[in-house]
Amino acid sequence: MTVFGLAVRNLQFHHWRYLLALVIVCLAVCVGVASMAIDWHGHAVCHACLAAAPAGEVMTDAIGSHLHVGFGHSWALSTLIALPATLLGAAAILIALLLSVLEHAEDFSVLRALGWRRRRIVQIVAIEAACLAIAGSLLGLLLGRAAIAMLQGDPALGATVMSPSASALLLHGVIMAAAIGLIGSVYPALRACTAHPAQSLET
Amino acid sequence: MHRPPQALIDAQGLDFSPDGGRTLPLRGCGLRVDPGESVALVGPSGSGKSILLRLLAALDPPSAGQLRFDGRPYPPPAAAADFRRHEIGLVFEAYRLLPMLTAAENVEVAMLDNGQPRHEHRKRARLLLEEVGLGHRAGHLPAELSGAERQRVGIARALANRPRLLLADEPTGHLDSLDARRIMRLLTDVHAVSGMTLIVATHDAQVGSQMQRIVRMSDGRVIDAGRAAA
Numbered sequence: 001m002t003v004f005g006l007a008v009r010n011l012q013f014h015h016w017r018y019l020l021a022l023v024i025v026c027l028a029v030c031v032g033v034a035s036m037a038i039d040w041h042g043h044a045v046c047h048a049c050l051a052a053a054p055a056g057e058v059m060t061d062a063i064g065s066h067l068h069v070g071f072g073h074s075w076a077l078s079t080l081i082a083l084p085a086t087l088l089g090a091a092a093i094l095i096a097l098l099l100s101v102l103e104h105a106e107d108f109s110v111l112r113a114l115g116w117r118r119r120r121i122v123q124i125v126a127i128e129a130a131c132l133a134i135a136g137s138l139l140g141l142l143l144g145r146a147a148i149a150m151l152q153g154d155p156a157l158g159a160t161v162m163s164p165s166a167s168a169l170l171l172h173g174v175i176m177a178a179a180i181g182l183i184g185s186v187y188p189a190l191r192a193c194t195a196h197p198a199q200s201l202e203t
Numbered sequence: 204m205h206r207p208p209q210a211l212i213d214a215q216g217l218d219f220s221p222d223g224g225r226t227l228p229l230r231g232c233g234l235r236v237d238p239g240e241s242v243a244l245v246g247p248s249g250s251g252k253s254i255l256l257r258l259l260a261a262l263d264p265p266s267a268g269q270l271r272f273d274g275r276p277y278p279p280p281a282a283a284a285d286f287r288r289h290e291i292g293l294v295f296e297a298y299r300l301l302p303m304l305t306a307a308e309n310v311e312v313a314m315l316d317n318g319q320p321r322h323e324h325r326k327r328a329r330l331l332l333e334e335v336g337l338g339h340r341a342g343h344l345p346a347e348l349s350g351a352e353r354q355r356v357g358i359a360r361a362l363a364n365r366p367r368l369l370l371a372d373e374p375t376g377h378l379d380s381l382d383a384r385r386i387m388r389l390l391t392d393v394h395a396v397s398g399m400t401l402i403v404a405t406h407d408a409q410v411g412s413q414m415q416r417i418v419r420m421s422d423g424r425v426i427d428a429g430r431a432a433a
């Protein structure tokens with residue numbers, strides 16, 4: 001039994017909980033990635049500032065109700081969407097991991113009593129978080145690409161949806177995955193490794 | 204001149220408070236255990252048996268007193284995990300198996316970082332499960348095992364790293380009398396074969412009588428070190 005093996009067993013043991021977290025991470029990354037493809041500088045205009053619209057191209061905005069054309073850069077507006085999505089994904093992982101860590105506090109104390117170092121306990125939680133963040137983000141990335149392709153096919157929106165390069169999408173996905181995994185796992189890992197080994201002897 | 208063998212456990216004047224000094228369940232506790240001995244720790248509930256085991260297992264350092272293992276002081280907290288892994292086997296009243304792991308994996312889990320390759324871990328886990336009579340249950344989860352079977356897995360796990368000191372806290376506390384007798388037979392057999400030192404904390408006079416020596420505790424100290432006492 002390796003640390004990785006134990007993490008996988010734990011993921012299997014609580015698969016419904018972790019599947020739910022995975023789905024949320026996937027959707028969060030999908031939204032974050034898709035937000036990259038929206039051409040904020042282009043033609044989508046908020047109804048409040050019709051004046052900014054090129055003649056004949058006034059359209060209601062599909063994303064928010066009040067996004068000003070030419071306001072800020074596209075990365076800033078993408079971040080505006082990707083950031084809460086990232087936090088949502090991180091929260092999903094955090095809750096799922098924390099539930100397990102609290103539920104298994106006794107098991108961690110047993111492992112410590114058997115001679116596991118704290119570092120090993122941290123690794124279990126880190127591996128679980130990494131599995132969820134990586135798998136969720138990968139699925140989210142694929143889903144995001146599909147979503148972009150779909151939006152481009154829509155004649156009403158097509159002009160406002162760009163085609164970001166594969167590497168740009170990948171970078172976006174990797175950054176989101178790392179942030180989701182990190183933010184979601186630090187506190188549960190700390191909780192897990194502070195389990196006192198003597199707790200295992202208490203009834 | 205006759206020299207007594209080096210004690211495996213030499214505890215003198217141990218104080219310990221589990222709650223940061225508000226209570227002192229262990230005060231001035233002393234105990235000497237020779238290598239290879241089997242010892243029962245008996246005493247009324249609350250007399251400090253579990254607390255003493257907690258210190259002997261290096262789960263906590265004593266707040267005062269001297270504690271030596273094979274002539275050397277117990278390790279500082281930073282090195283306690285490595286010490287436990289190499290020297291201590293622990294058997295719990297409530298078994299404390301990990302619910303997501305099979306019987307074999309529960310034994311293997313104790314061998315992490317013991318310096319042997321993984322295939323050795325697997326081989327040894329199978330072997331130990333066979334020795335405790337559970338070879339046919341290796342792939343079962345704890346939830347699929349009876350209490351006595353779980354305790355057998357617990358004993359196999361405690362033996363995984365060939366510890367010099369095997370500590371059991373009420374190992375039969377959750378079992379009926381027939382299973383309790385079988386588990387005690389297993390523990391005494393393991394003790395006889397392996398030559399390791401065995402300390403069992405128990406309420407049960409029947410359990411205590413199967414050890415070579417009975418140490419009585421009361422109010423956080425040893426009041427009777429039993430017949431082998433020097």
Ligand SMILES: Nc1ncnc2c1ncn2[C@@H]1O[C@H](COP(=O)(O)OP(=O)(O)OP(=O)(O)O)[C@@H](O)[C@H]1O
Nearest residue numbers: 221222226228247248249250251252253254255406
């Ligand atoms: N975590 C703790 N915080 C405060 N007091 C504790 C704690 N653990 C144990 N004690 C106290 O220490 C004393 C000794 O407890 P211990 O568990 O060692 O008794 P014991 O001899 O093992 O009893 P039992 O036979 O019931 O298991 C008890 O009075 C208990 O209330």
Ligand SMILES: [Mg+2]
Nearest residue numbers: 252253254372
């Ligand atoms: Mg006790």
